[in-house]
Amino acid sequence: MIAIKKLSQLKVSRLIKKMFPMVLLSAAVCAHAQVGVDPDDYFYTLVESWENRGLLREVPPLRPYPMASIQNILQNVIKRGNERDVELAVEYWQKLTGRGWHVAARTEGDVVFPVSDAGGDSSFDFDPEDNVMLSLNPSVEGDALLYKDWISMSYRLGLAVRSQESDAYFLPLYVNSPHDARQDAATLGPLYGYIDMNDVLSIGRSDLFLQAGIYRSGYGPFRDAGLALNDSTYHSANLSVSVVKEKWSYVQQYSAIGATHSNDGSGLSPGKFLAFHAFEYKFLPNLSLSYYETIVYGNRFDLSYLLPVPYMAAQGIGGNADNLQMGLLLKFRPYNGLLLAADIFVDDIDVNKLVKDFSLKSKNRIAMQLGASFTPENLVLSKMEVRFAAVLPYTYSHWEYASTGGYAGTAGMSAQMYNYQDYTNNGVPMGSPLPPNSLGFFTSVELTPLKNFRLKLGASIVSHGNVAESLSDDEAMRYLLSDDGVYATDGSIFMHSMFADPARDVHDGGTHVASAWDDMNFLNQSHKLLLLQATVDADYTFPSFRFGTLSLNAGYTFEYIGNKPKDVRFANLYPGGRVAGTGDGPYTIDGVGSYTKEEVLVFFRDKWEKNLMNVITNYLRIGMSFTF
Secondary structure, eight states: OHHHHHSOHHHHHHHHHHHHHHHHHHOOBOOTTOGGGOTTSTHHHHHHHHHHTTSOSOOOSEESOOHHHHHHHHHHHHHHSOHHHHHHHHHHHHHHBSOSOEEEEEEEEEEEEEEEEETTEEEEOOOHHHHEEEEEEEEEEEEEEEETTTEEEEEEEEEEEESSSOSGGGSOTTOOOSSOOOSOOEEETTEEEEEEEEEEEEEEOSSEEEEEEEEOOEESSSTTOOSSSOTTSOOEEEEEEEEEOSSEEEEEEEEEEEEEETTTSOSOEEEEEEEEEEEEEEEETTEEEEEEEEEEEESSOOGGGGSSSOHHHHHHTTTSOSEEEEEEEEEEOSSTTEEEEEEEEEEEOOHHHHHHHOOOOSSOEEEEEEEEEEOOSOSSEEEEEEEEEEEOTTTTOOOOOOOSGGGTTEEOOOTTOEESSSSEETTEESSOSSOSSEEEEEEEEEEEEETTEEEEEEEEEEEEOOGGGGOOHHHHHHHHTSOTTSOOOSSSTTOOSEEOEEEEETTTOOEEOHHHHHOOOTTOOSSOEEEEEEEEEEEEEOOOBTTBEEEEEEEEEEEEEEEEESSGGGOOSSOTTSEEOOTTOOEEETTEEEEOHHHHHHHHHHHHHHTEEEEEEEEEEEEEEEEO
């Protein structure tokens, strides 16, 4: 090893390329940055580039990968890549060899500078106690082969200690937290401490393996933007099986997730599950089509969702009461380095109206995205990505009927009941980060201007409408006359398309929100939210020395939001629990007054509109990590 270190980087590459089979057999593998448990590790950016350029033919459909697959990927790149590819793969391999554990300490400072414009009066509101967050994230982490080359473990056992109870305020809109730290904080003086851990055990070879553990998982060609499984969403307890062949692949994953209150995503209850499977067939080396399904359900264990059978057929055995989605993913690489992809995720579709009237103006719950990724053989430009994404109204949302209390067995709903059907885990969307009734354009460029220095530039434009603005007057009054906390009318994933009907049996269902079932209402609202974001992220890793590796990182995001609710307490357009009355009125608001139906509706619409404001926010992040 002493002699090898004295050779030039190119000589090392050539030497390892020749001796790589022996290296695989003799090296004890350890991932420096827990590659096998973190789908957002930089390794997966390299895999995108290598796959797009034709260096890899068999890549697992789900992220993260087991160590057997990571070995296979590095071996293929070293055999088929150019000098730069080989150098990167060898450098990564050298980082992965060594002991099976590392101690890491990461610290970060986040600052938010908000500027609001309410009614034309600009204001700058900055308070260090509220607008600054300091955090420390110590951990023990690594990847290791436990038995020969077919049993491996990847883990990150850490803590998230920060000066704010929640980090949500320090995240740009529609961006998920990088930490799995949301519940049950320990108070340490002025600090809040959370367990922040992930681990996965993998058994098998690179073409057939099983994974089990608690970790984040991602599916699809665009990381952190998957319509079915998003790499950046909250972690879950997963059990998966993957088969990866040259012409086809199949993956099935069963996940235990957290149920939250039906109207706002608060609270937490166990017993909610997500099942996912996908089959991909490669018609050509550069052309493939995937069919995938997901199903969300709870309050029972169902063996049928562990079987490799269509979920559409499996749910029919129990009455078609679970939340089923299906999707198609098309990937085409017209030439090396360029990926074109189209993904469509169908929550519900009105087939009758589509076939008979050739119309989409009905209960079509669909998410879709079309994008391109360019990863050239360039020392500076690593990746360029462009995406269009759309999420139609009520997609991902789903109603739940009360299973306990006075409404049990009926199509009734109550405040503080848990939702085992919507597409969330711990209140965090599991698919697209965009809420229903949104259209977005995203672009990013990743650069490597210097060795070990990475720079990412990004921009996005999003339009979102609160579909409650499209409700009829009668529907709006039904929401207003309901009990507090039963429904959401904020246009989020928690706003579903059904009314409670306790007079009916749970199997017969409640009453449809007619405007949600008869019309699409895609972005036809009067007050649409407009989001503009521009982001710069930089990361530099110093050369490793005897005691470890030091990295510095920084990020800045400019964000403009037009028509953002100033106070989240008034984000619901038609809140329940405040209006009383019957028939044509008169009605009271908060127990006082005498109002007609029209006056009640004008009151709440005006109050909601006055709560909208334009906001400019600057997010600054500076961090440092040391691993030894």
